[in-house]
Amino acid sequence: MTDLGEIKYFLSLEIEQRKAEIFIHQRKYAADMLKKYKMKDYNGISTPMENQLKLKSTRIGEEFDSSLYRSMIGSLMYLCASRPDIVCSVNIVTGGNRELIVFRNASYAMGENCRSRSGYCCSFGSGIFSWNSRNQAVVAQSIAEAEFISVNHAARQAV
Incomplete structure (x- = not known):
């Protein structure tokens, strides 16, 4: 090697x-x-797309290179x-697809420090734009609490 x-x-x-x-x-x-x-030579802009832009198809008879x-x-x-x-x-x-999709999961009390692990990924259309996996900051007392903390982290990121 x-x-x-x-x-x-x-x-x-x-x-x-x-x-x-x-x-x-x-x-x-x-x-x-x-x-x-x-x-x-085009000028850049600070936002990726104009707000409330309405896209229109090309006019009939106009050449278009698909x-x-x-x-x-x-x-x-x-x-x-x-x-x-x-x-x-x-x-x-x-x-x-213009739908925001958030996947999240949690595992209860993993490792030596008894902290649960949370993970999420946020997808909009065809691309994942945010993801994370880490130990939770607090020790959850049950799997339900670990799941709630995971949902909370994912929802805050999605918003």
Whole structure:
């Protein structure tokens, strides 16, 4: 087996490892995407999508390159891996499921410290935008209490 050192780049994900932190981003992928779709000179905005925007289909008789559209949407969906702030906007332009789904679970009194473990993941359309798994801060007295704490953490994150 060969040691290749610290990972720097994997599947368009750039990984920066520092003393106490690991950063995962896709700056190069986003820049390449803008160049590929000839949007390099466009101005950025602070919000991913205009509020209450109504999307309209193209006019009848107007040429539309569906392969270009599918390619752009696929690229945006891949970019969602490191950009949870654009998941909702990408889901709207894909016409996908606009339903917030939260999965959560808890296990009662695991480990030496008798703390229960909670986990959740929040999904909007086709992408998970938030997830967590950790020991609960308090010691639950029953499985029902552990489940309640888990629901509370997941609901706060979803809102």
